[in-house]
Amino acid sequence: MTLGDFSPQLLDGTTQPLADYLGKVVLVVNVASKCGLTPQYEGLEALYRRFGDRGFVVLGFPCNQFAEQEPGSAAEIARFCSLSYEVSFPLFSKIEVNGPGEHPLYTWLKRSAPGAESEDISWNFAKFLLGRDGHVVERFAPGVEPESLAPAIERLL
Structure with a gap:
């Protein structure tokens, strides 16, 4: 399996085949609007703008599983x-990242992350960095600031 095997819905309800992102370096993040880590949107957008023209994309997946911090x-x-962060990277429909209702993309991401069997997502803004081939290269904890991922992204570009 690769990232290309999934086709989740964007916020507007249209289906987005993730196969469209094969050939790019991808950062998948579960996001929330009312979280102490929400300001990471700024760093995620900065990465997207800095590296986007070189084949990098951020994919944001809103999730309301952690203290109901994405209720909208x-x-x-x-x-x-x-309005708050001028986000221009793709945002998908709200999903679950853990438990019986978790999205199959997250089941696969968690199982594919180096060093992790199926370790649950601990909070909003967990990050998965994928190579151009659609495979997970590295997983980063929620508290890891997006800016600190730049060297890892550079290596894959």
């Missing part, structure tokens, strides 16, 4: 991200 509708999430 798709339209509210889109508006918040646009």
